[in-house]
Amino acid sequence: MYSNGDRTDYKKRIDWFTIALYLLLVVAGWFAICGASYDFDMSRLFAFGSRPMMQLLWIGLAVVIGFMVLLIETDIFESLAPVFYVAMLGLLALTIFIAPDIKGSHSWLVIGPLRLQPAEFAKVTTALFLAWKLSQSDFVLRGMKSYVYAFGIIFIPVLLILMQNETGSALVYVAFFLALYREGLTGIFLGIAFCAVLFFVTALKLQGDLWWGHTDAAEWSVVTMTSLIAILLVRLYTKERSRFYWLALGLTAIAYGVSIALSYFVPVNFLWTAYGLLVLLVVWVLVMAVRRYLLAYLLIAVFVLGSIGYLFSVDYVFNEVMQPHQQMRIKVALGIEEDLRGGGYNVDQSKIAIGSGGFLGKGFLKGTQTKLKYVPEQDTDFIFCTVGEEQGFVGSILLLITYATLIIRIVWLAERQTKVFSRVYGHSVAGILLFHLSINVGMVIGLVPVIGIPLPFFSYGGSSLWGFTLLIFILLRLDADRDPRKR
Structure with missing residues (x-):
C-alpha cells in the first residue's frame, strides 16, 4: 500500500x-x-x-x-x-x-x-x-x-x-x-463471431436469386467456407502435421475436378460435393477425437455441425424473428434493395x-x-x-x-x-x-x-x-x- x-x-x-x-x-x-x-x-x-x-x-x-x-x-x-x-x-x-x-x-x-x-x-x-x-x-x-x-x-x-x-x-x-x-x-470466440456474421451476410446476399447451374450459390458458399475453416482449425489447434493440411486441400481439389468433369456430361449439383467432403471431414475428426482423446477435435466437429445448423436457421431468423423494418435496414445495407422512400x-x-x-x-x-x-x-x-x-x-x-x-x-x-x-x-x-x-x-x-x-x-x-x-x-x-x- x-x-x-x-x-x-x-x-x-x-x-x-x-x-x-x-x-x-x-x-x-x-x-x-x-x-x-x-x-x-x-x-x-x-x-x-x-x-x-x-x-x-x-x-x-x-x-x-x-x-x-x-x-x-x-x-x-x-x-x-x-x-x-x-x-x-x-x-x-x-x-x-x-x-x-x-x-x-x-x-x-x-x-x-x-x-x-x-x-x-x-x-x-x-x-x-x-x-x-x-x-x-x-x-x-x-x-x-x-x-x-x-x-x-x-x-x-x-x-x-x-x-x-x-x-x-x-x-x-x-x-x-x-x-x-x-x-x-481465447480468440476462438472472436473467430466464431466473425464466422457468424460472414455466414449470415453470405446466406442473405446470395439467397434464392443466384444459382450456379443446379447449385444454390448461398448454401454452397457457406458449406465450402465451413469446410475450409474446419481444415484450418485442425491445423492450428491439433497436433496434426502439415501433411494433413495439404492432403485435405488436395482431396477437395480432386473432388471438385471430378465434379466439374462430370458436369459436361450430366447435370451436377456441386452442393452434394461440398456436403460429401464435409461429412468425410466430420467423420475423420470424430474418429481422431476418440483415438487421440483430444477435446480440440470434438470442438471442431461441433463447430462444423453448428455452422450447418446456423445456416438453416438464417432464413427463419431473418423472416420470422426480425421485424420488417430491421429486415429492410439489413437489405439496404447489403445492397439487396434500395428502398429510397422507406428503409x-x-x-x-x-x-x-x-x-x-x-x-x-x-x-x-x-x-x-x-x-x-x-x-x-x-x-x-x-x-x-x-x-x-x-x-x-x-x-x-x-x-x-x-x-x-x-x-x-x-x-x-x-x-x-x-x-x-x-x-x-x-x-x-x-x-x-x-x-x-x-x-x-x-x-x-x-x-x-x-x-x-x-x-x-x-x-x-x-x-x-x-x-x-x-x-x-x-x-x-x-x-x-x-x-x-x-x-
Whole structure:
C-alpha cells in the first residue's frame, strides 16, 4: 500500500489531457446540434427549450457530474460494483413495464419534463461489475465455467434491453468482449463471431436469386467456407502435421475436378460435393477425437455441425424473428434493395448531405440539407451528416482523429493501471466508445445497417451524454488513485 499523503495528492495525477479531449468533443457536439437545429431563424435557435439550449443544460450537468465523480473515493466503485449492477438490472426490468411506448420501444423513463434511458447507464454498472468479477483473486478467465460467468454478466442486461425493444443499445454490449479478450479470452470466440456474421451476410446476399447451374450459390458458399475453416482449425489447434493440411486441400481439389468433369456430361449439383467432403471431414475428426482423446477435435466437429445448423436457421431468423423494418435496414445495407422512400431514405439523404459538404464544407449553419430537414434524426443518430455537410471532408477527418486520440489515450490509461479492476474497466470504456463510433459513423455512410445508437458526445440527449461522462470520469478517478510508485 502507499501512504495517505500519496492518496490525498491524487488530484495532481488527474489526466487533464483526457478531460481536454472530452470537453473538446462536447463543445464540438453542441455546435453540431446548433447546425442540425438551425432553420433560418437565429432567435429560435437559442430560445428556451430549443435543442441547443437543452443540450447546453445537459452539458453543464454532465460537467458537474464528471467533477463530482473525481471527488469520490475509488473504493466505493469497486466495493459497491455488485450492488450497482443488481440495482440497475432491477431498474431495467422495471422499465419494461412502466416506460411509455416511444417509437416502438419501452426504454425511456419519463419523470416530468425529464426523460432518462436506463440502458445508457447500465453500460457503466456492467463495466464496473465485470471489472470487479475479473479482479477477484479466485477468478481466472479460463475454462467453460468462467466463460459462462463472464458472458452471463454481459448478456443479462442485454436480454432486458432487448425486451424493451432496443436492439441498438443491446448490441453495444458486444464491446465488452474486447476487454475480456485483453484478460485472456481465447480468440476462438472472436473467430466464431466473425464466422457468424460472414455466414449470415453470405446466406442473405446470395439467397434464392443466384444459382450456379443446379447449385444454390448461398448454401454452397457457406458449406465450402465451413469446410475450409474446419481444415484450418485442425491445423492450428491439433497436433496434426502439415501433411494433413495439404492432403485435405488436395482431396477437395480432386473432388471438385471430378465434379466439374462430370458436369459436361450430366447435370451436377456441386452442393452434394461440398456436403460429401464435409461429412468425410466430420467423420475423420470424430474418429481422431476418440483415438487421440483430444477435446480440440470434438470442438471442431461441433463447430462444423453448428455452422450447418446456423445456416438453416438464417432464413427463419431473418423472416420470422426480425421485424420488417430491421429486415429492410439489413437489405439496404447489403445492397439487396434500395428502398429510397422507406428503409433506405435516411441513409440516402445522409450520404447526399455528407457528399454536398465537399472538401472544406459549406460552413457553420450553412448546410442546406440539414436546414431543410431532409435527414430524419439529424441531431441524434445521424448527426455525423451535419458535420460532413458543414465542415466537409477535412472537418470529418479531424473529428475522427480526435475520437481516435481519445480512445487510444483511454487504452493507454488502462494499460498503465496497477490493479486488474481498473485495467478491465478502462478497456471496457475504450471498447464501448470504439463500438459506438464505428457503428454510428458506419450507419450514417451506409456501411452497416441502421440500428440507432448515438454518436458519443455529439448526439442530442442527456442520458447518452451523462452515461459517457460517467464512463470516462470514473476511469480518470481510478487512474488518479493508482500507486504512483509503479509505472
